[in-house]
Amino acid sequence: MKKRALDRPVYVGIGEDIIDFEPIRAVTIILQTSGCHWRRCKICNYYLDAAPISTPPTDADLISQIKYAISRFPEEDFMIKIFTSGSFFDRREISEGLQKKLIEHLLQNRTKKLIIESRPEFVTPEAIKPVTEMFENFEVAIGLETTSDEIRKDSIDKGFSFDDFKRAVEVANDNGAGVRTYLLLKPPYLTEREAIDDIIKSANDLLPYTKTISLNLTTVREHTQLYDLWRMGCYRPPWLWSALDIMKRIREDVRFRDIAIISDPIAAGKPWGPHNCKKCDKLVKDAIRHFSITQNVDDLIGIDCGCRKLWEKVLELEKFTHGVPLP
Ligand SMILES: [Zn+2]
Known part of the structure; x- marks a missing residue:
């Protein structure tokens, strides 16, 4: 576990995002709580960012965390994205009354949109x-992660179903979110x-x-089952070409005209992150990031590298290798 003062958030940073396909500054806040109570996902080590369950932040600590985040807000209009390395609406992390109080602090006329992350089971009308x-x-x-219950269970062990998600969407929509x-x-x-194919x-x-x-x-994150698989040579993170291909196909599909598709590749170009051939990693990553803000498919067209042919071969041949990743 990483140790940090309980009255400080895990992270506050400013980036870009979109509202109704228009770019806007975005403040990301990761509050330090006792963290996710599920902790079984094979890919996740975010619980390492959480405070110890034995000594969680007090209500006063959490209010100090949000005040610290507010002191970093930009001058212009922005959206706010709140994470907790768990679920903001899990009352074991943040009590119901305190959830409301923390959000009250964020009420300012420059905040154009609020996004809060949660597992679906905590999405209730009361929340x-x-x-x-x-x-x-x-x-x-x-x-x-995926609409396939089989993949979500066997590859991730996420602990909820697509039906649970649909129920959460219904509750959110019924209550104006x-x-x-x-x-x-x-x-x-x-x-x-x-x-x-799973993403499409x-x-x-x-x-x-x-x-x-x-x-x-x-x-690939340390201290996860995925890390062990990767160390054994049984896993390769996704190609950036795959992400580019998916985003292009979805943006060109008229059925998605009102749905934005965005991505911010983490650790792109590293062996443990999404990567192509090293030479084109930055180019493709930057294109994906830029497209995420513009939603203009032209930003994904005309980007090429010799390794694209290799990626195409991987798509064709990997089914014959019985789970061993090709380069
Ligand atoms: Zn390349």
Whole structure:
């Protein structure tokens, strides 16, 4: 576990995001709570960022954390994204009364949108309604990862179903909130081709349920089951070409005209992160980032490298290698 003062958030940073396909500054806040109580996902080590369960932050600590974050807000209009290395709406992390108090602090006329991450089981009318009463433009962010219950269970062990997600969307919508959905490209035990097909199928399944699809490209994190697989040579993180291909196909599909697809590749170009051939990693990563803000498919066209042919061969041949990744 990483040790830090309990009255400081894990992270506050400023980046870019979009509202209704228009770019805007975005403040990301990761609050330090006792963290996720599930802690079984094969890919996740975010619980290492959490405070010890034996000595969690007090209510006063959490208010200090949010005040610290507010002191870093930019001068211009922005959106706020809140994470907790768990679920903001889990009362074991933040009590119900305190959830409301923390959000009250964020009420400022420059805040154009609020996004809060939670597992679906904590999305209840009691949790959502107080937020939509304060913030007209509010989205719950849910890490669904895939609409396949089989892949979510066997490759990730996430502990909830697509039906649980749909129930959460219904509760959110009934109480005036939208939903942003995280999909995970290439959890373990899938070939590159299966991973791409899974995201395309998931995006199609999500058409009635989400306003934004945020594509997370799997990064191998220490102290996870995925890390052990990767060390044994049984896993390769996704190709950046796969992400580019998915985003292009979805943006060109008219059925998705009102749904944004965004991605911010983490550790791109590293052996443990999404990568191509080293030479083109930065080029492709920058294109994906830029496209995420513009949603203009032209930003993904005309980007090429010799390794694209190799990626195409991987898609064709990996099914014959019985789970051993090709380069
Ligand atoms: Zn390349």
